[in-house]
Amino acid sequence: MIERILFVAFDHLNFDYGVLSDARPERDLIALVESQRMLTGRPWHPERLFFMVSAARHFAEEARERGFTVRYVQAPTTLAGLESVRAEFGALPIVSAELSSFGQAAALSDFGVTFIENDFFLTSRSDFGLWAGRQKSFVMENFYRAQRVRLGILVDDGKPDGGRWNYDADNRLPPPKNYTWPARLEHERDAIDFEVAAQLEHRPTTTWATTRAGALAQLANFVENHLSGFGPYEDAIAKDEWALHHSLLSPYLNVGLLHAREVIAAALSAYRDGLAPIESVEAFVRQVIGWREYINGMYWFLGPDYRNLNRLNATRPLLPLFTDSRKTEMNCVRSVVSDVEKRAWVHHIPRLMVLSNLALLTGTNPQEFLDWMREQFIDAAEWVMVPNIIGMATHADAGLLMTKPYAAGGAYLNRMTEHCKGCPFDPKKRVGEDACPFTTLYWDFLDRHHETFAKNHRIFQQLNGLKRLGDLPELRERASEVLERLSAGTL
Ligand SMILES: Cc1cc2nc3c(=O)[nH]c(=O)nc-3n(C[C@H](O)[C@H](O)[C@H](O)COP(=O)(O)OP(=O)(O)OC[C@H]3O[C@@H](n4cnc5c(N)ncnc54)[C@H](O)[C@@H]3O)c2cc1C
Numbered sequence: 064m065i066e067r068i069l070f071v072a073f074d075h076l077n078f079d080y081g082v083l084s085d086a087r088p089e090r091d092l093i094a095l096v097e098s099q100r101m102l103t104g105r106p107w108h109p110e111r112l113f114f115m116v117s118a119a120r121h122f123a124e125e126a127r128e129r130g131f132t133v134r135y136v137q138a139p140t141t142l143a144g145l146e147s148v149r150a151e152f153g154a155l156p157i158v159s160a161e162l163s164s165f166g167q168a169a170a171l172s173d174f175g176v177t178f179i180e181n182d183f184f185l186t187s188r189s190d191f192g193l194w195a196g197r198q199k200s201f202v203m204e205n206f207y208r209a210q211r212v213r214l215g216i217l218v219d220d221g222k223p224d225g226g227r228w229n230y231d232a233d234n235r236l237p238p239p240k241n242y243t244w245p246a247r248l249e250h251e252r253d254a255i256d257f258e259v260a261a262q263l264e265h266r267p268t269t270t271w272a273t274t275r276a277g278a279l280a281q282l283a284n285f286v287e288n289h290l291s292g293f294g295p296y297e298d299a300i301a302k303d304e305w306a307l308h309h310s311l312l313s314p315y316l317n318v319g320l321l322h323a324r325e326v327i328a329a330a331l332s333a334y335r336d337g338l339a340p341i342e343s344v345e346a347f348v349r350q351v352i353g354w355r356e357y358i359n360g361m362y363w364f365l366g367p368d369y370r371n372l373n374r375l376n377a378t379r380p381l382l383p384l385f386t387d388s389r390k391t392e393m394n395c396v397r398s399v400v401s402d403v404e405k406r407a408w409v410h411h412i413p414r415l416m417v418l419s420n421l422a423l424l425t426g427t428n429p430q431e432f433l434d435w436m437r438e439q440f441i442d443a444a445e446w447v448m449v450p451n452i453i454g455m456a457t458h459a460d461a462g463l464l465m466t467k468p469y470a471a472g473g474a475y476l477n478r479m480t481e482h483c484k485g486c487p488f489d490p491k492k493r494v495g496e497d498a499c500p501f502t503t504l505y506w507d508f509l510d511r512h513h514e515t516f517a518k519n520h521r522i523f524q525q526l527n528g529l530k531r532l533g534d535l536p537e538l539r540e541r542a543s544e545v546l547e548r549l550s551a552g553t554l
């Protein structure tokens with residue numbers, strides 16, 4: 064007899080973790096709700112919507128195959144969907160793993176759902192809170208080292224394998240020349256995919272798997288073909304290779320199709336077998352047990368109001384080029400936005416040093432930028448976008464997370480990308496018609512905020528550089544023209 068309704072959110076798709084870890088077909092009913100609000104409430108990227116819905120429908124199908132009673136409900140809202148399940152089965156208790164945003168958690172808690180601890184991460188919210196509560200500043204590297212020791216990963220007797228905690232200095236190479244990138248895995252579409260695609264009127268790419276089997280194949284492909292080269296080129300932006308050696312695992316980790324534990328185990332096993340060097344394995348491990356856990360921990364630690372911070376008073380409306388890559392001639396930006404348009408994904412550095420850098424330098428409102436990123440990316444979720452955008456990307460928290468803003472001009476982008484060649488702008492120029500907008504705006508940003516950053520020793524050198532500029536009046540004039548044209552979508 065059914066005694067409990069187990070609510071499986073679309074980012075809890077796993078039988079071994081979350082509310083299903085102790086589920087039994089004879090006792091538990093599995094409920095998933097595809098809410099109309101979720102489908103049409105915001106202008107979601109169709110590829111993202113397709114991935115979320117198709118992954119959930121495949122999961123529901125697998126639950127049925129495992130003998131569970133399943134209700135996959137299409138309803139106006141999640142609560143309406145749960146009401147309909149209760150109408151059919153009676154007022155049974157509804158249980159869920161802790162949800163992944165403040166808003167969702169409050170709504171379901173008010174409805175009477177009870178929660179078990181969210182174990183989709185390696186660090187519980189309370190354990191992270193204990194760590195954060197002891198810190199003077201929330202330096203990710205300190206958290207990461209503590210994680211390595213706590214989890215016993217790449218450490219021997221409390222000391223880091225290879226003698227160093229962090230191999231970043233060996234990585235960060237520009238895109239390689241005459242290099243052959245291994246082929247990417249393509250994921251074939253099945254009947255459920257086609258049904259979802261037809262409903263959403265979207266023709267999906269073959270980039271993203273929608274099943275656990277596909278996610279596991281992606282993990283195996285990464286470990287075999289990409290892990291060993293991951294470190295050196297993780298910060299590069301190539302012209303003809305959109306993913307480089309990145310794993311493309313974030314969507315699966317974030318919806319529960321993969322767990323961080325198995326991803327790390329696979330990488331460590333390759334390391335032990337001598338298939339990947341320490342600088343790549345350490346770099347990858349840092350992303351998963353360091354950054355990912357830190358971002359989730361900070362989301363819950365900082366609370367719901369953190370999302371609304373705007374300490375640099377950035378008020379510019381979202382630039383038209385973000386919603387239409389044809390609205391700019393800037394090669395790097397047009398290429399990155401057009402990649403997002405294609406497959407709802409670009410790797411970390413285009414997100415940070417192209418898209419976010421542009422939002423930061425133009426003084427774009429952080430909440431408008433956050434909403435856009437949240438809607439466009441395949442792996443986006445509230446817990447992960449909020450600290451990444453408000454903290455890391457736009458410095459809207461005045462340095463709570465990152466000690467300095469990630470602001471960069473054309474010189475950095477010229478070194479790390481292949482886009483400047485062939486761009487109508489010149490990365491070395493800060494004034495004049497063909498000056499690179501990043502270079503102009505970088506100096507203008509420092510100029511506008513020099514008082515805010517006057518005491519920040521990490522950008523002291525750059526501020527000193529500003530004092531040496533002989534063309535500040537022309538620079539300010541060019542910057543105001545650049546800002547005006549970017550806002551009009553004509554640069
Ligand atoms: C402005 C900005 C916004 C971002 N938004 C998201 C987001 O919405 N969802 C998301 O999963 N990641 C986000 N990231 C982090 C990172 O860019 C993506 O996780 C990564 O590009 C996903 O591709 P991948 O799986 O190939 O990652 P890889 O480069 O192969 O890295 C491995 C894994 O590390 C984890 N990871 C690394 N950095 C972060 C981070 N800063 N926060 C959380 N996880 C991290 C991811 O799970 C990723 O799959 C953002 C970063 C920035 C700078």
Ligand code: SF4
Binds near residue numbers: 476477483484
């Ligand atoms: S010159 Fe400037 S705008 Fe053009 S690609 Fe380089 S960094 Fe981007």
